[in-house]
Amino acid sequence: MTGVTRKIVEVLEGKTIAPPPIWLMRQAGRYLPEYRETRARAGTFLDLCYTPDLAVEVTLQPIRRYGFDAAILFSDILVIPDALKRNVRFVQGEGPRMDPIDVPGIERLRSQGVLDHLAPVIETVGRLRRVLPEETTLLGFCGAPWTVATYMIAGHGTPDQAPARLFAYRNPEAFERLLSVLAEISAEYLIAQIDAGADAVQIFDSWAGVLGEREFEAYATKPVARMIELVRSARPKAKIIAFAKGAGPNLKSYRQKTKADAIGLDWSVPLSFAAELQKDGPVQGNLDPMRVVAGGKSLEEGIDAILDRLGNGPLIFNLGHGITPEADPDHVTALVERVRGAKA
């Protein structure tokens, strides 16, 4: 960085900025006509992730349109199992599929070649930093070991990740090995993103909410704490956001134990509880994405409630989950204007 201040980095350092900086999870996505146009030119979804020209283009689209304070690398959390040769594919209308892994498969997992496989993603990060406006934070990301593991065990998404929970009860040692392999590979992957120009990274634990207390500690908190430790020991200034969806009452200890710079909050986190969490450090979130689909008064009320309760502390304004394809791009304009019009 050349003396320029990037607001989201400042919030991650603990500063309160008013109005708060804003970006949206899945901001480069199907709700944008320009995304759908670029997507149609790629072959598979993974081709889009692995083709820097296209990945750079779709990452930049929402920045051009809305001037968000952060661009987030266009990729997917399942590039890690893809790099681990689990035969990942995205089936139209059905979501991701891969070959389910078993205990011998876990024992055979090797991290060699993973970063080579992901070289095009790292190239995308580097190119993005060179073309993004100076003031725009560039975010890298990866999935948390638990969430990535749930897909690797089941071979697809499930309503409450019962296959992974069951597998972990039955094969605790193999499961811990899987998480451990994923934590180490993911940490290396994040370091490579940081070295290529990412100002900060986010770890997505989209399925943290289906874990009981002990499993949350062992499978969500511990591997993410390990990842953050590995990243920080290599890159001491690394800034990290951890988003454990559905983690609810666990979030206080999750922040303390993972030592994430900021925690992401899903839309079900009550703002009264979010305000308590904010006393311990920066928070990110947490507008219900359905409010962006609805627009109008319900959008405005949702924005105002967050600004009222969390605007006086370190806050990165975001949704509580990814924006959906049904969202009207004009509603996003209204969202950004309302957040930016907030009084200091």
Added chain:
Amino acid sequence: MTGVTRKIVEVLEGKTIAPPPIWLMRQAGRYLPEYRETRARAGTFLDLCYTPDLAVEVTLQPIRRYGFDAAILFSDILVIPDALKRNVRFVQGEGPRMDPIDVPGIERLRSQGVLDHLAPVIETVGRLRRVLPEETTLLGFCGAPWTVATYMIAGHGTPDQAPARLFAYRNPEAFERLLSVLAEISAEYLIAQIDAGADAVQIFDSWAGVLGEREFEAYATKPVARMIELVRSARPKAKIIAFAKGAGPNLKSYRQKTKADAIGLDWSVPLSFAAELQKDGPVQGNLDPMRVVAGGKSLEEGIDAILDRLGNGPLIFNLGHGITPEADPDHVTALVERVRGAKA
């Protein structure tokens, strides 16, 4: 009652009983071969719910096999929309379906005839109380307005009930009317179950976890508080358990505001938080159903953790969600024996 004490009723009155009484959500279900045999003799799933001979039989099966402290009426939360003529059907392998409702449909909803339609269910309750062992608590139940409404809006289940959330943002007045109609009908339905012999009733809000703070208050807490108020004003001694799955940090205020006698806890509620909630009154839960599928050490550890943390206060031992078809009936035997072998 003829002087006999029913343990679950005693816990609902605030007593601590050691070892704690136990029943399992969905204890009459597909994991039992005798259930599958009876199910095969019924036509549709709703035929099973509406045929007292068969519904009594499947309700009693787990009592005969395990001697649970409660029998729960065999029925479904969607009998209410069925009684409201929403064309409810259960499609093999796909879950429930019904005609999605719109704003004019909500305006046309009438509660006339609902209790007549549900007369066979009420008859089942009466018959059950006459044939159950004296010491067995008989539980009635219904769905909470929010959860029932999510299915009525979408016409089927969805991963995070986005259609109902969106509908409520777009049509808040119509949505509140829908919840209000459901709350009143459901309260009448619970009163009829109590009059027919139910010792206590449980209100299932399986989708409470997808609501933001304001919506949780307006759509989960308020209608359930209203139902409980209606039931208690008609039957002052009514005992009521409220189960708001995924409600996490909202559970403390949920109990206070709904005035439920006990709150049900899903398996994601940390035991440290559950112990705090127990200071305010009885709790029910919260073993991960996957531990029953796994059996062995992970089953034992899960049971022991709950007994250690919650066994010294008013507790109804239960799962954190319904038992699954894959559960081994012998694992349930081991579960019941371990809970009952717990030291006082």
